[in-house]
Amino acid sequence: MNDTLLDVRDVVVEYPLKGFRKEPFKALKGVSLDIRPGETVGLVGESGSGKTTLGRAVLGLAPVTGGSIKYRGQEISQATRAQRRELSHEIQVVFQDPYTSLNPSMTIEQILVEPLTVRKVERQAANRRVAELLDQVRLPQDAAQRLPREFSGGQRQRVAIARALALDPKLIVCDEPVSALDLSTQARVMDLFIEIQERTGVAYLFVSHDLAVVRHLSHRVAVMYHGEIVEWGDGDQVTGSPEHPYTQRLFMAAPIPDPDRQARHRADRLRLLDLQHQQDLQAGVA
Amino acid sequence: MIDTPTALPTPAAKVPLFRRLLAHPTGAASLLVLFLVALASVLAPLLASHDPNTADLQSVLAKAGSEHLLGADSAGRDVFSRLLFAGQFSLAGALVALAVAVLLGVTGGLVAGYYGGWFDSVSSWLTGLLMALPGMVVLLAARAVLGPSMWLSMMIFGILLSPAFFRLVYASVTAVHNELYVDAARVSGLSDVRIIGRHILTVVRAPVIIQSAMVLGIAIAIQAGLEFLGLGDMNIPTWGSMLNEGFINLYKSPTLVLWPALVIGAVCVALTLLANAMRDELERSRGPAKRRKRASSAAADEAEATAKRGDAAVIHPEETTGSAGGILLEVIGLGVGYDQADGSTSHVVNHVNLRVRRGEVHGLVGESGSGKTQTAFSILRLLPQGGRVTGGSIIFDDEDLAQLSEKEMTKVRGKRIAYIPQEPMSNLDAAFTIGSQLMEPMRVCLGISKAEARERALALLAKVGIPNPERTFNAYPHEISGGMAQRVLIAGAVSCQPDLLIADEPTTALDVTVQAEVLNLLRELQDELQMGVILVTHNFGVVADLCDSVTVMQTGRVVETGPVRAIFNNAGHPYTRQLLDAILEDTAPRGALKNSPLNTGTPNTLSGVTL
Numbered sequence: 001m002n003d004t005l006l007d008v009r010d011v012v013v014e015y016p017l018k019g020f021r022k023e024p025f026k027a028l029k030g031v032s033l034d035i036r037p038g039e040t041v042g043l044v045g046e047s048g049s050g051k052t053t054l055g056r057a058v059l060g061l062a063p064v065t066g067g068s069i070k071y072r073g074q075e076i077s078q079a080t081r082a083q084r085r086e087l088s089h090e091i092q093v094v095f096q097d098p099y100t101s102l103n104p105s106m107t108i109e110q111i112l113v114e115p116l117t118v119r120k121v122e123r124q125a126a127n128r129r130v131a132e133l134l135d136q137v138r139l140p141q142d143a144a145q146r147l148p149r150e151f152s153g154g155q156r157q158r159v160a161i162a163r164a165l166a167l168d169p170k171l172i173v174c175d176e177p178v179s180a181l182d183l184s185t186q187a188r189v190m191d192l193f194i195e196i197q198e199r200t201g202v203a204y205l206f207v208s209h210d211l212a213v214v215r216h217l218s219h220r221v222a223v224m225y226h227g228e229i230v231e232w233g234d235g236d237q238v239t240g241s242p243e244h245p246y247t248q249r250l251f252m253a254a255p256i257p258d259p260d261r262q263a264r265h266r267a268d269r270l271r272l273l274d275l276q277h278q279q280d281l282q283a284g285v286a
Numbered sequence: 287m288i289d290t291p292t293a294l295p296t297p298a299a300k301v302p303l304f305r306r307l308l309a310h311p312t313g314a315a316s317l318l319v320l321f322l323v324a325l326a327s328v329l330a331p332l333l334a335s336h337d338p339n340t341a342d343l344q345s346v347l348a349k350a351g352s353e354h355l356l357g358a359d360s361a362g363r364d365v366f367s368r369l370l371f372a373g374q375f376s377l378a379g380a381l382v383a384l385a386v387a388v389l390l391g392v393t394g395g396l397v398a399g400y401y402g403g404w405f406d407s408v409s410s411w412l413t414g415l416l417m418a419l420p421g422m423v424v425l426l427a428a429r430a431v432l433g434p435s436m437w438l439s440m441m442i443f444g445i446l447l448s449p450a451f452f453r454l455v456y457a458s459v460t461a462v463h464n465e466l467y468v469d470a471a472r473v474s475g476l477s478d479v480r481i482i483g484r485h486i487l488t489v490v491r492a493p494v495i496i497q498s499a500m501v502l503g504i505a506i507a508i509q510a511g512l513e514f515l516g517l518g519d520m521n522i523p524t525w526g527s528m529l530n531e532g533f534i535n536l537y538k539s540p541t542l543v544l545w546p547a548l549v550i551g552a553v554c555v556a557l558t559l560l561a562n563a564m565r566d567e568l569e570r571s572r573g574p575a576k577r578r579k580r581a582s583s584a585a586a587d588e589a590e591a592t593a594k595r596g597d598a599a600v601i602h603p604e605e606t607t608g609s610a611g612g613i614l615l616e617v618i619g620l621g622v623g624y625d626q627a628d629g630s631t632s633h634v635v636n637h638v639n640l641r642v643r644r645g646e647v648h649g650l651v652g653e654s655g656s657g658k659t660q661t662a663f664s665i666l667r668l669l670p671q672g673g674r675v676t677g678g679s680i681i682f683d684d685e686d687l688a689q690l691s692e693k694e695m696t697k698v699r700g701k702r703i704a705y706i707p708q709e710p711m712s713n714l715d716a717a718f719t720i721g722s723q724l725m726e727p728m729r730v731c732l733g734i735s736k737a738e739a740r741e742r743a744l745a746l747l748a749k750v751g752i753p754n755p756e757r758t759f760n761a762y763p764h765e766i767s768g769g770m771a772q773r774v775l776i777a778g779a780v781s782c783q784p785d786l787l788i789a790d791e792p793t794t795a796l797d798v799t800v801q802a803e804v805l806n807l808l809r810e811l812q813d814e815l816q817m818g819v820i821l822v823t824h825n826f827g828v829v830a831d832l833c834d835s836v837t838v839m840q841t842g843r844v845v846e847t848g849p850v851r852a853i854f855n856n857a858g859h860p861y862t863r864q865l866l867d868a869i870l871e872d873t874a875p876r877g878a879l880k881n882s883p884l885n886t887g888t889p890n891t892l893s894g895v896t897l
Contacts, residue, residue, distance in 0.1 A: 085477075
């Protein structure tokens with residue numbers, strides 16, 4: 001049980017900036033976390049915090065310039081194309097935007113078959129697999145011959161999930177997969193994520209800016225701020241009684257959908273900001 | 287259920303480009319012309335009555351007649367036969383130029399756009415150089431060095447034309463290169479060749495086909511020009527050399543110049559029109575047609591849904607508290623529709639009633655497609671192209687906005703009804719400073735001097751919590767953050783002290799911590815100015831934070847309306863309850879991972895598929 005699926009240690013990601021001898025932009029400044037089989041690790045933070053970059057680094061889509069990413073003990077941060085191809089049935093991805101993550105000119109069947117062809121699955125077996133996948137994500141069988149534009153956002157996201165599941169991976173990096181969806185669609189897609197996890201034992205690295213989504217899905221939660229993880233631990237602990245001042249601010253900022261409780265919450269937030277301000281001042285004096 | 291994925295629209299008919307072109311009037315006509323010219327050239331040996339190069343002194347400058355269908359030239363060669371054979375060489379020459387241009391431009395553009403790096407820099411520099419070269423001069427120089435070969439000069443011309451394709455492909459590839467589906471293909475382990483073939487070539491195919499028709503026309507014209515100047519190969523008949531011949535004998539036999547000129551003109555015009563027709567057809571397949579379809583299917587869904595439900599909106603009694611004043615805005619029976627190409631109207635908002643009091647924040651809640659934004663925009667009369675109010679009235683301060691002329695509406699908009707958009711950045715003009723964008727409306731609405739407007743703008747920026755108003759005043763939009771931009775827009779919206787503020791998802795694009803601050807700002811301003819506010823949102827947290835009353839919309843209709851506490855605590859409509867149930871804020875955290883038997887390494891097999 002305690003074996004680690006993914007082990008991220010002190011990872012640094014730097015993007016070179018245009019201009020002669022300019023310091024590169026550090027998107028990640030030494031980030032560490034680990035994921036166990038069948039576990040959901042929530043990665044929460046605001047725009048520019050580096051949470052998406054961490055997901056992309058795991059997928060080999062971001063330049064890792066320091067630290068290590070180990071998948072089942074094997075170093076993958078500098079994996080070659082061929083090694084990546086081997087990894088494609090271990091690590092998969094579901095992106096945020098269901099409108100640009102599916103090629104508009106390919107049918108759903110072509111989209112789902114694509115990862116299978118890389119693994120040289122026979123045509124007939126591939127067709128069977130497509131039918132199975134559509135079933136898993138609750139899409140009707142006649143969806144196979146349609147184009148992505150004929151589907152709603154929630155349905156497209158189901159297709160993207162089916163594509164990720166095609167090779168039966170052990171880890172799926174989910175980059176804000178429900179952020180673009182309507183509230184009730186979002187709830188249903190999240191239920192699907194949980195159901196698939198309970199059935200197949202896949203692990204998720206679940207990136208989101210939405211605290212409620214992360215709390216609902218995650219066993220453990222990491223909070224990112226300015227390219228660093230500022231808090232990391234069990235979901236109930238991090239989302240229930242956060243310790244880091246930034247996490248506290250973050251959680252107090254999210255409004256509660258109840259007028260009276262939100263009024264109290266708002267007052268609490270102002271008190272917290274005031275308190276943190278005082279502490280900062282004292283720290284500055286001392 | 288909203289997202290039951292069973293009802294799918296019928297698949298869009300996929301008609302091949304060629305078939306669509308035949309249905310397009312100019313497309314079909316130009317295809318016909320090109321087909322006839324190509325056919326005549328190919329069949330030249332069969333159709334021609336004479337050898338194109340045989341000189342016959344008997345028939346020098348012969349008139350058109352039974353022996354020479356279109357007459358003969360100064361060497362007694364048959365014009366009709368020469369025209370047919372010249373077609374072979376002229377078309378083949380143009381195709382050579384095209385092939386070279388496509389080969390160089392498309393492969394170069396693909397590689398440079400996809401991989402970037404040094405190849406990108408070098409090829410972009412080369413493209414710039416090629417485009418700076420005067421084509422005619424290069425061709426003349428090449429002829430002087432390499433001799434009068436049409437094939438060689440067309441190849442060189444192809445190189446000169448390649449930037450047209452390079453730039454086109456390069457732009458398409460860099461646009462699509464960072465699309466998420468390309469990333470997804472990479473994660474799937476697809477090789478670069480496969481990704482380019484599968485995902486990238488499909489994107490550049492259409493523009494390359496269109497560009498090819500244009501380039502072919504240019505190549506034919508340039509080639510004719512070269513030959514006309516007498517710089518061509520005199521041993522082969524081409525339309526250009528015939529033009530030259532005709533021009534020399536213009537006074538003796540005027541018709542000699544006519545035939546090649548007609549053919550060249552017809553082919554070039556046909557190619558240009560064909561390119562336009564292809565552009566029409568290839569680009570019409572996306573865009574407006576899709577939107578129309580969605581709107582109409584939404585309307586149909588909605589008609590069906592109401593027929594099935596047959597239930598009316600739930601209306602909670604208003605609370606009689608002291609804070610809210612008299613009625614500011616009363617929308618009664620509002621309908622919004624979009625005119626369709628076939629003359630019908632698709633209705634996206636139906637019989638919407640909405641009442642906003644002075645000093646009240648009214649939340650307009652719903653999911654995408656519910657018509658909440660359409661309703662808000664129709665109050666401002668800022669509906670997108672083709673949209674209009676189809677019925678009902680919008681009584682604002684005893685005046686029906688639906689009846690006002692466009693000119694009268696301009697006076698209301700901005701001054702009495704202000705607007706805060708969802709995307710702050712795209713609503714600021716990148717070419718002007720923040721200050722000038724704040725001052726301009728104030729000078730128009732309030733008729734104040736520039737100095738006074740500046741003073742007010744600075745005061746407003748300070749008021750919306752911008753730490754250094756002077757600096758932001760002089761900044762351009764790209765120099766400030768999204769949260770700051772939204773503050774600027776809020777400052778602009780309240781600058782003319784409006785009675786009603788319409789905010790369309792004002793915090794959706796912002797981070798939660800910024801959202802909390804913007805919500806605080808809105809609350810303070812609303813308290814101070816006693817505006818009525820319509821807050822369009824899908825976030826119940828925002829509603830709870832700011833709103834006094836709420837209207838819930840679904841597929842263009844109001845399903846429930848009432849004071850905010852009544853909606854949260856006592857929702858009457860099933861759809862409202864469903865929305866409230868979907869809220870995750872109060873659900874328990876998932877807790878730590880339990881020991882699950884599933885985690886003990888499942889074999890990596892799919893049903894029937896061994897990987």
